[in-house]
Amino acid sequence: MGVTNFVGEAWRTGKSIVTGMKITFQEMMFRPAITVFYPDVRDEVPPWFRGIPVLKTDLRTGEYKCTSCLQCAQACPVNVITIEWHQDPETKKKVNDRFAIDMSRCMLCNFCVEACPFDSLVMGYDYELSKVDPENLVFEFEDLLRLGLKYSKAEDPGPKASRSTTPPWVFHELTNATEDDIQDVHGYLGRPPLPKGYQPELKPQFRKQEEAPEAKPAAEAATKPEAKAEAKPAAESEAKAEAKPESKPAAEPGSTDGEGAGQP
Amino acid sequence: MVAWWNSLPPTVQVWLGGILKASFILVWGLLNFAICLMLERKLSAWIQNRVGPWRVGLWGWIQPIADLIKLWVKEYIQPNNVDRWLYLIAPFIGFISANLVWLIVPFGDKLIATDLEIGIIFIAAVTGYDVIATFMAGWGSNNKYSLLGAMRGAAQMISYEITMVMSVIGVVMMAGSLKLSDIVLAQQERGFLGWFLFPQVIGFIVYLIASLAELNRAPFDLAEAEQELVAGHHTEYSGMRWAMFMLAEYIHLAAWSAIAATLFLGGWSGPTLGQVAAGLGNVLNGFGAFVNPVGSAVLNWGLAVSGSTVLNWIAGVFWLVLKTYFFVFLAMWIRWTLPRVRIDQLMDLGWKFLLPVSLFNIFLTGTLRYVAVAFDGLPISIGSFTMRLLGWWL
Numbered sequence: 028m029g030v031t032n033f034v035g036e037a038w039r040t041g042k043s044i045v046t047g048m049k050i051t052f053q054e055m056m057f058r059p060a061i062t063v064f065y066p067d068v069r070d071e072v073p074p075w076f077r078g079i080p081v082l083k084t085d086l087r088t089g090e091y092k093c094t095s096c097l098q099c100a101q102a103c104p105v106n107v108i109t110i111e112w113h114q115d116p117e118t119k120k121k122v123n124d125r126f127a128i129d130m131s132r133c134m135l136c137n138f139c140v141e142a143c144p145f146d147s148l149v150m151g152y153d154y155e156l157s158k159v160d161p162e163n164l165v166f167e168f169e170d171l172l173r174l175g176l177k178y179s180k181a182e183d184p185g186p187k188a189s190r191s192t193t194p195p196w197v198f199h200e201l202t203n204a205t206e207d208d209i210q211d212v213h214g215y216l217g218r219p220p221l222p223k224g225y226q227p228e229l230k231p232q233f234r235k236q237e238e239a240p241e242a243k244p245a246a247e248a249a250t251k252p253e254a255k256a257e258a259k260p261a262a263e264s265e266a267k268a269e270a271k272p273e274s275k276p277a278a279e280p281g282s283t284d285g286e287g288a289g290q291p
Numbered sequence: 292m293v294a295w296w297n298s299l300p301p302t303v304q305v306w307l308g309g310i311l312k313a314s315f316i317l318v319w320g321l322l323n324f325a326i327c328l329m330l331e332r333k334l335s336a337w338i339q340n341r342v343g344p345w346r347v348g349l350w351g352w353i354q355p356i357a358d359l360i361k362l363w364v365k366e367y368i369q370p371n372n373v374d375r376w377l378y379l380i381a382p383f384i385g386f387i388s389a390n391l392v393w394l395i396v397p398f399g400d401k402l403i404a405t406d407l408e409i410g411i412i413f414i415a416a417v418t419g420y421d422v423i424a425t426f427m428a429g430w431g432s433n434n435k436y437s438l439l440g441a442m443r444g445a446a447q448m449i450s451y452e453i454t455m456v457m458s459v460i461g462v463v464m465m466a467g468s469l470k471l472s473d474i475v476l477a478q479q480e481r482g483f484l485g486w487f488l489f490p491q492v493i494g495f496i497v498y499l500i501a502s503l504a505e506l507n508r509a510p511f512d513l514a515e516a517e518q519e520l521v522a523g524h525h526t527e528y529s530g531m532r533w534a535m536f537m538l539a540e541y542i543h544l545a546a547w548s549a550i551a552a553t554l555f556l557g558g559w560s561g562p563t564l565g566q567v568a569a570g571l572g573n574v575l576n577g578f579g580a581f582v583n584p585v586g587s588a589v590l591n592w593g594l595a596v597s598g599s600t601v602l603n604w605i606a607g608v609f610w611l612v613l614k615t616y617f618f619v620f621l622a623m624w625i626r627w628t629l630p631r632v633r634i635d636q637l638m639d640l641g642w643k644f645l646l647p648v649s650l651f652n653i654f655l656t657g658t659l660r661y662v663a664v665a666f667d668g669l670p671i672s673i674g675s676f677t678m679r680l681l682g683w684w685l
Contacts, residue, residue, distance in 0.1 A: 037644070044629065051628040055337040062342045 077135045077150040079166065080128060081175035091172055092147035095121040102142035107132045123168060130156055131164040149178045312404040316393045323545035324538050325355040330616075331541075331623050338627045358534075365530040370433065373527070377431030382528065382535030385424030389539040391417045392546035397472045399559045399607030410471040411463060414550060415456050418505060421543065422448045425507075425514060425524050428536075432527040440523025443634055444507060444514030450641045451504040451511075457649035458497035461656040462487045462554050471550075475558035482570025482593060486557040490659075493652040495555045497645050499621070502547045504641065507540070509626040513634055548618030549611065556614045559607030568593030 063070045072078070080099075083092050095112035111125040140148045151174055158164050166174075296304070329344070329352060336343030344351030369378070395410045397403040407413050422445050429441020463469055465487060466477040478486045488495050504511040515523030525536045552558060560566055572590025632640070 033644075047628045048624060051338045051624065054340060055334065055624075058340050060336070060342040061340050064345075 072152050072154070076152055076154075077137055078152050078154045079130060079133070079135075079150075079156055079174065080137075080139050080148050080171075081151040081153075081178065082126065082168070082171040083147050083149055083175045084172055084179040091123070091168075092145050093123055093126060094145055094147070095123045095126075096144065098142040098144060099139035099148055102138045104136060104138060105132050105134055108139060126168040126171060128166050128171065129164065130166055131161050149175060151175065151178060312394075316390055316404060320390045320393055320542040320545075321538070324541045325359075326616075327541040327545055327619055328355045328358070328537070330619065331626075334620070334623045335627045338624075362534040363531055367530040367532065370527050372433045374431040374433065377427040378527075379431075379532075381424050381428035381431060382525075382532045382539070384427065385421055385539040386535045386542070388417050388420035388424060389543035389546060391420075392543065392550065395471055396546065396549045396553060396611075397475055397558055398611055399604040400476075401472075402559075402604055402607065403472055406470060406472050409469050410474075411456070411459055411469045415452060418448070418452060421539070422452075424539070428528070429524040432524070434527050436520040436522075436526045437524050440514045440516070440520045440526070443516075444524060446634075447504055447507070447511065447513060447637060447641075450638060451501045451645075454641055454645045454649055455498060455501040455505055457646065458494040458501060458652065459554060460649075461491045461494040461652050464653070464656050464660065465490065471553050471558075475553055475560065478557040479560040479566070480569075480594070482568070482573045482590070483557070483562050483566040484570035485573050486555065486570075488555040488557075491555065491652070491656070493648060493655070497649045497652065498551060498555070499618075500640075501645060501649075502551065503622060503625065504637065506543055506547055506622070508544065508622055510629040510631050511637060512626075512631060513637060516631060544622060545615060545619060548615040548622070551618050552611060552614030556617075557610075558614075559611045561606060561610030561613075563606070565593045565595070 084090065085092055095110055097110055100106075100108040100110050107129040109125060109127040109129070110123070112121045112123050114120070115122045135150070137150055140150055153174055156164070299307070332354070333343045335341075344354035347354045347357045392414060394404045395407050395413055397406070425444040425448070426441045429437040429439075429444070432438070462474060466474040468474060468477070474487075507514045513523075515525065520526070525533055528536065557566070569590055570593070572586045572588070572593055575586030575589060
C-alpha cells in the first residue's frame with residue numbers, strides 16, 4: 028500500500044463495507060422470514076420429491092402391478108429390496124410372497140423406480156418415516172401397497188400401458204386418481220396401521236410343514252376361487268382336486284422359492 | 292438512609308459498598324449477556340431471513356435462560372494431559388476481566404462504581420487480562436487448534452491495544468483528563484454537537500475498528516475461526532466453563548460499547564432539548580473562541596434546562612443504555628455482514644493503517660487545539676464560520 032493509494036484504499040474499503048451493510052440492513056428490516064414452522068405447518072413437497080419408494084396398484088382390477096421381475100432389486104445400490112416369490116402352477120405367473128424395503132438403509136436414489144419395467148414402483152411423497160424401533164423400518168408388501176394407493180390409478184390395460192415412455196418420476200403429476208379410485212373396493216388393500224406387537228401372518232412357504240395342510244386350502248379358496256373352479260372339472264375326482272393344492276407347498280420350496288434377491 | 296450510611300465506620304462503608312457495587316455489576320453484566328446473546332441470535336436470524344429462537348417464551352425471548360440452565364447441568368469434560376490449573380481458571384479470568392470494565396462506566400452524574408482518575412489506563416490494563424485468559428486457555432488445553440487460536444488472539448489483541456489507546460488519546464487531550472466522568476462532563480458542557488464524536492471522528496472510527504479486533508469479533512474473530520480452528524481457544528471446554536467464555540465475550544462487548552458511548556457520544560447526557568440548545572449555543576460561540584450575546588444566551592438556556600437532578604439519573608441510565616446498545620447493534624450488524632480477514636491482512640490493517648491514522652489524529656487534534664487556543668481571546672469581530680468550527684477542538 029503506497030502512500031498515494033493510502034486514502035484511495037481506505038475510501039474504497041469504506042465504500043464496499045457500507046454497500047454490504049446496506050444490503051444486510053435491507054434483508055434484516057424489509058424481508059420477511061422464509062421459515063416454515065415445520066411440525067405446525069407443513070410445506071408442500073416439490074413434484075420431483077423423492078420419498079419412500081412405494082408400490083402401485085391397478086385400481087381397475089385391484090391387482091398390484093409388481094411382477095416380481097427383480098429388476099429393482101438388481102438395480103438397488105444398497106441392496107435393501109427383498110423380493111420372494113413362487114410360481115403359480117396354474118397361470119405360470121410369479122406370485123409375490125414378500126416385497127420388503129429396508130428404509131433404514133434406503134438412500135432414496137430413484138434407481139428402483141427407473142429400473143421398474145411395469146411402472147409399479149414410484150417415489151412417494153411420504154417423508155415422516157421415523158420409527159421408535161428400527162426393525163419397524165422394514166416396510167413390507169402391504170405397507171408399500173397401502174402407501175402407494177394414492178399414486179395409483181385405474182389404467183386402461185393396453186399393450187403400451189406398461190411400456191410408457193414417460194419417465195416414472197412424472198407420474199406424480201399425471202396420476203388421475205380420485206377419491207373414488209383410492210377406495211379399497213377389492214377388500215385386500217389399505218388395511219389400518221399395524222397394532223403394537225402385531226405378528227404378520229406367515230406366508231405358506233414359511234410355515235411349518237404340519238401347519239401347511241390346513242392353512243393352505245383356506246388361503247387358496249379365498250384368493251383364487253376361479254382357479255380352483257377351473258381345476259375341478261379337469262380333475263376327475265374330488266380327492267385328487269383337494270390333494271393338488273396340498274402338494275404345491277411341498278414342491279415349491281425346492282424349485283422356485285427362495286428368490287430372495289438382495290438379501291440384506 | 293443517608294444518615295444511617297454516614298453513621299457507619301469508613302471500613303464498613305468501603306466493604307459494604309464494594310460488595311453492593313460488585314453484586315450490581317455482576318447482575319448487570321449477566322443481564323447484558325442475556326440481552327446481547329438474544330439480540331445476536333435474533334439479528335443474525337433476521338439478516339438471514341430466519342426467525343431465530345422461537346419456542347421458549349414469547350418469540351423465544353427467554354432462550355438465553357434455557358441455554359444457561361442447559362449449560363449449567365451439562366456434563367463437564369476435561370481432556371487428558373491438560374495443564375490443569377491454567378485450563379481450569381482461564382475462563383474465570385476472562386469473565387472477571389470483562390466485568391471489571393463495567394466498574395468505571397459512568398451511568399450518570401456520580402452514578403459510577405469506581406471513579407478512577409486513570410480510567411482509560413485501567414481499561415487498557417484490564418484488557419490485558421483478557422489476552423492472558425485467552426492464552427492460558429489455549430496453552431492449557433493441550434490442543435493444536437486451541438494453541439493456534441490463542442496465538443492469533445494474543446498477537447491480535449496486543450497489536451490492537453496500542454491502536455485503541457492511541458485513538459482514545461485525542462479524546463483525552465480534548466477533555467484534559469483520563470477520568471471517564473470528567474470526559475462525560477466535558478462533553479455535556481460542550482452540548483450535543485460538541486460531543487467528541489464530531490471533532491474526533493477519525494479517532495472514533497479507529498476506536499470502533501480496533502475495539503472490534505480487541506473483542507475478537509467478526510470480521511476479526513481469528514482466535515476462534517470456526518472454519519479453520521474448531522473453536523479456537525475454547526475448543527476443549529464444555530458446560531459452564533465454555534459458557535464462561537461466552538459470558539465474557541458478550542459482557543465485554545456491552546462494556547466496550549458503553550465505553551465507546553462514554554468517550555464519543557456524551558455518555559449519560561442524551562440529545563435532549565437542553566443538550567441540543569447548549570450545543571447550538573456553543574457552535575454559535577465558536578466554543579468560547581468567538582463569544583457573542585446570542586450564542587451565550589442559547590448556551591446558558593440550554594445548560595439551565597439540562598440540570599442535574601435525580602430524574603436526570605434515570606434519564607442518564609436510559610441514554611447510556613440506548614447508546615450502548617446502538618454500538619452493540621453496530622457490532623452485530625458488522626459481524627453478520629463482513630467476512631473474516633486473514634491474519635496478515637489483520638496485522639497490515641492494525642500496524643500499517645490504523646496506527647498511523649491514530650497517530651495522525653493525535654497530531655491533528657494537537658495542532659487544531661493549538662491554533663484554536665492561539666485565536667482564543669483575539670478580538671476578532673467578524674468570526675467566519677470556518678473559524679468558529681476551529682473552536683470545536685478547543
